[in-house]
Amino acid sequence: MAVDIETIKRLKDLTGVGLTDAKKALDENNGDFDTALEAMRKKGLTKADKRGEREAREGLIGTYNHDGRIGVVVEINSETDFVARGEIFGALLKDVAMHIAASAPLYVSIEDIPAEEVAKVKAEFSEKALADGKPAEMVDKIVEGQVKKHFAERCLLEQPYIKNPDITVGDLVKDHNARLNENIVVRRFSRIALGERDD
Numbered sequence: 001m002a003v004d005i006e007t008i009k010r011l012k013d014l015t016g017v018g019l020t021d022a023k024k025a026l027d028e029n030n031g032d033f034d035t036a037l038e039a040m041r042k043k044g045l046t047k048a049d050k051r052g053e054r055e056a057r058e059g060l061i062g063t064y065n066h067d068g069r070i071g072v073v074v075e076i077n078s079e080t081d082f083v084a085r086g087e088i089f090g091a092l093l094k095d096v097a098m099h100i101a102a103s104a105p106l107y108v109s110i111e112d113i114p115a116e117e118v119a120k121v122k123a124e125f126s127e128k129a130l131a132d133g134k135p136a137e138m139v140d141k142i143v144e145g146q147v148k149k150h151f152a153e154r155c156l157l158e159q160p161y162i163k164n165p166d167i168t169v170g171d172l173v174k175d176h177n178a179r180l181n182e183n184i185v186v187r188r189f190s191r192i193a194l195g196e197r198d199d
Contacts, residue, residue, distance in 0.1 A: 003026040009022075011040075025037075025040050055183070058079060061075045062076070062094060064097035068194070070191065070194070071101075071192045072190070072192075076093050078183070088179060089184075103162060107155045108156050109156070110157075118151070121147055129142050129143055156186060
């Protein structure tokens, strides 16, 4: 049965999950809101059940321009406007924007990578491993490591932080979660480099 968008949004807002997860839960429970909510609670998918998943709807959008050649827009969310307006949050926003300019990630996190992209890369690495004469029984394990490394280099939160390569950008954000006692989330970003084409 088709589930209307208002019901999906209501479940999303109540649980703190994405629209896709909310729709999936409703679809799996024949559109019954209460049953879907209960099922999500049992799986530990609601914001009340997940530490560090308190809703982050405030925050700031920041920009960074490097010599007029690279521009970055980034949105980082916090739970309260009070935290978002503070110096520590502002400094984090600037540091993350500078990192994006320097390191050119494609995604915020591993979860943002489309499944078809993962499948394509996996197939390419598998083909190469077999062509290189790797034992068939070892290919899956070899490819798993290669795929993880491939995407870690392209995901913002997995990249070594440019100002301190001993930690990742994800570690930097977690540190700010602790310092500010709020759930801080890098929501999205856009990076434009002069002369780049959108192929």
